[in-house]
Amino acid sequence: MLFYILKRVAAGAIVLFLITVFTYTVFFVLSPDPAYMICGKTCTPDRIADIHEKLGLDKPFWEQIWIFISGLFVGREYGEGVNAVHCTAPCLGYSFQTSQSVFEMIVQRLPVSATLAVGAAVLWLLAGIGGGLIGAVKKGTWWDRGIMVVALSGISLPNYFVALALQYILVVKLKWLPFPTAVPFADDPLQWFQAYIMPWFVLAFMYAAMYTRLVRANVIDTLGQGFIRTARAKGLDPNIVMGKHALRPALTPALTLFGMDFAALLGGALITETVFGLNGVGKLTADSITQNDQPVIMAVTLLAAALVVVANIVVDLLYSVLDPRVRVKAQ
Amino acid sequence: MSRQKRSKNAPRTGSLKTVSIPIKGSTLLDVENLTVTFPTVRGPVDVVKDSSFRIDPGKTLGIVGESGSGKSMTSLAIMGLLPEGGEASGRIRFFGHDLLDRSDREMRRVRGDKIAMIFQDPLSSLNPYYTVGVQIAEAYRAHRGGSKAAAKKVAVDAMRRVKIADPEQRVDHYPHQFSGGMRQRIMIAMALCLEPDLVIADEPTTALDVTVQAQILDLMKELQEETGTGMLFITHDLAVVSEVADEVLVMKGGETMEHGTAEEIFSNPQSSYTTALLDAVPRITDVVGDIKGVSHE
Numbered sequence: 001m002l003f004y005i006l007k008r009v010a011a012g013a014i015v016l017f018l019i020t021v022f023t024y025t026v027f028f029v030l031s032p033d034p035a036y037m038i039c040g041k042t043c044t045p046d047r048i049a050d051i052h053e054k055l056g057l058d059k060p061f062w063e064q065i066w067i068f069i070s071g072l073f074v075g076r077e078y079g080e081g082v083n084a085v086h087c088t089a090p091c092l093g094y095s096f097q098t099s100q101s102v103f104e105m106i107v108q109r110l111p112v113s114a115t116l117a118v119g120a121a122v123l124w125l126l127a128g129i130g131g132g133l134i135g136a137v138k139k140g141t142w143w144d145r146g147i148m149v150v151a152l153s154g155i156s157l158p159n160y161f162v163a164l165a166l167q168y169i170l171v172v173k174l175k176w177l178p179f180p181t182a183v184p185f186a187d188d189p190l191q192w193f194q195a196y197i198m199p200w201f202v203l204a205f206m207y208a209a210m211y212t213r214l215v216r217a218n219v220i221d222t223l224g225q226g227f228i229r230t231a232r233a234k235g236l237d238p239n240i241v242m243g244k245h246a247l248r249p250a251l252t253p254a255l256t257l258f259g260m261d262f263a264a265l266l267g268g269a270l271i272t273e274t275v276f277g278l279n280g281v282g283k284l285t286a287d288s289i290t291q292n293d294q295p296v297i298m299a300v301t302l303l304a305a306a307l308v309v310v311a312n313i314v315v316d317l318l319y320s321v322l323d324p325r326v327r328v329k330a331q
Numbered sequence: 332m333s334r335q336k337r338s339k340n341a342p343r344t345g346s347l348k349t350v351s352i353p354i355k356g357s358t359l360l361d362v363e364n365l366t367v368t369f370p371t372v373r374g375p376v377d378v379v380k381d382s383s384f385r386i387d388p389g390k391t392l393g394i395v396g397e398s399g400s401g402k403s404m405t406s407l408a409i410m411g412l413l414p415e416g417g418e419a420s421g422r423i424r425f426f427g428h429d430l431l432d433r434s435d436r437e438m439r440r441v442r443g444d445k446i447a448m449i450f451q452d453p454l455s456s457l458n459p460y461y462t463v464g465v466q467i468a469e470a471y472r473a474h475r476g477g478s479k480a481a482a483k484k485v486a487v488d489a490m491r492r493v494k495i496a497d498p499e500q501r502v503d504h505y506p507h508q509f510s511g512g513m514r515q516r517i518m519i520a521m522a523l524c525l526e527p528d529l530v531i532a533d534e535p536t537t538a539l540d541v542t543v544q545a546q547i548l549d550l551m552k553e554l555q556e557e558t559g560t561g562m563l564f565i566t567h568d569l570a571v572v573s574e575v576a577d578e579v580l581v582m583k584g585g586e587t588m589e590h591g592t593a594e595e596i597f598s599n600p601q602s603s604y605t606t607a608l609l610d611a612v613p614r615i616t617d618v619v620g621d622i623k624g625v626s627h628e
Contacts, residue, residue, distance in 0.1 A: 225455060226450060226452060226455035226456040227455065227456055227457055227458040227459075229412065229450065229456070230448075230450060230456045230457065230458075230466075230518075230521075231458070232412055232442070233410055233412060233442055233443060233447070233448040233450075234442065234443040234447075234469070234470040234473060234521070235438075235439045235440065235441070235442035235443035235444055235470070235473055235474060236439075236443075236469065236470075236473050237439070237473070240469075240473075244461075244469075245458050248460050249458070249459070249460055252460075322460075323459075323460065324459065324460060324462075324505040324507075325459055325505070325507050
């Protein structure tokens with residue numbers, strides 16, 4: 001098992017290395033020269049050369065990559081001599097717009113995205129698994145059709161539309177909620193809740209729709225399996241047949257999907273955060289793209305990739321715990 | 332609205348407990364005019380038509396037929412496990428009690444405990460997520476209760492009875508860790524751990540290779556002699572049925588083509604369909620040539 005974990009971690013590290021090389025190439029080599037972004041209107045060739053030297057852009061490609069990656073682990077210097085700026089590990093550089101440390105910017109905004117992701121995940125798992133189960137057990141009835149129609153609208157209605165419609169109805173028309181302003185939970189729990197409830201719902205609506213369909217299909221498929229017939233032929237209670245024999249095989253495949261979706265959401269919900277004005281990683285991404293703030297764009301890209309890679313490993317390990325057939329192979 | 336109460340002494344056909352108490356003069360299983368109907372877009376279709384047979388304790392009835400002949404539906408009707416939409420009519424008397432009158436709740440008491448079933452594909456018939464021990468033990472606990480530890484002991488004993496080596500260790504293994512033949516032994520252990528009166532075996536050897544097939548058949552015969560259970564053996568394989576059955580019923584398209592003792596069927600078949608079936612079996616002594624088929628005019 002330990003060997004298996006090490007193997008997965010090593011494979012994950014290689015993937016992240018390749019993504020780093022790729023994103024660095026896209027944002028620092030193929031993009032417009034970042035030096036112009038920094039010096040603005042008063043650009044002289046001397047100033048450009050100066051910035052190139054400070055950012056290390058005058059060095060050969062592989063050396064730049066090496067400096068960037070080693071900066072993540074041991075920090076790096078920008079510039080040389082007395083003017084050098086030390087960027088402590090994990091160093092993701094400084095924003096071209098605000099000169100803030102990119103790592104700090106992300107750390108500040110991560111809790112917002114995490115709150116959003118966790119809240120939405122709880123909602124969508126409850127709704128998705130519940131809806132899928134009811135749909136499967138009551139297949140072909142009005143319950144099933146009703147749930148499927150709601151699920152279909154969840155998948156087809158764009159996120160921003162649901163978000164705006166919800167704000168318009170609940171905040172502007174009915175005035176049930178104040179306009180959402182995010183505050184830390186400790187400051188004002190009620191306001192915190194009021195700020196997050198709509199974005200949670202918007203995200204959960206979309207994901208729950210997908211999970212409902214997945215769980216419904218999986219449960220129907222499992223109920224047709226031979227071992228369910230065996231369980232019934234043993235004279236087991238229908239609740240045991242469902243709860244013990246059908247649910248576990250039906251829900252385990254959903255775990256893979258959940259790991260990926262949750263990790264992607266931790267990396268920022270671009271549209272939802274922007275529409276609701278939540279200062280999370282998603283809004284940071286949107287802002288940095290509009291301002292062409294390359295160090296930030298690169299950092300959020302790497303963060304998203306790292307989250308997905310980690311989630312992948314965690315899901316695989318969990319899977320080997322939950323599914324005995326995988327467990328034996330892994331050992 | 333209160334429902335009329337039955338007097339305690341009045342004989343009840345619907346009582347749970349009486350299922351195991353034979354009605355005088357009754358036999359183990361007596362199926363009379365069983366018809367199984369499924370609704371289709373073109374109207375109801377009878378997949379089993381007017382089928383009648385009986386099974387005595389310790390005896391084996393073989394039902395032979397091609398795919399779609401209705402043999403599996405016959406067995407599922409007895410278990411009360413017909414797929415959605417399926418309707419059974421006629422009589423299925425188990426020790427004199429009509430099983431078609433029973434509620435699902437009452438049938439649950441019968442299933443596994445009084446009538447057990449062994450299926451064709453032992454891999455898909457066992458849940459891959461639970462150890463074989465858990466799956467044998469839960470059948471026992473569902474009917475007899477008791478602690479998990481006691482049920483596990485029953486599972487170990489049942490595995491020993493079906494000649495699985497090292498049952499104390501193997502009881503904690505998962506289905507995929509067993510070979511096909513061993514998995515079918517597990518299914519047999521599961522079916523027999525409650526000592527049912529009737530075992531329905533639906534193509535129990537079809538998914539196994541020939542040498543394993545013989546071992547499983549021997550094991551089933553041996554255990555049947557030991558326990559005296561009646562058996563309904565469903566197969567499309569005439570060679571298998573000739574080994575196990577006392578009586579044989581030949582089905583085609585839901586209809587009974589022929590019914591008699593095994594000897595009668597094999598030595599002197601009355602129906603042309605049975606003759607065709609027997610002729611379709613390739614023999615090792617046959618001159619190499621075309622294998623005869625069964626016509627469906």
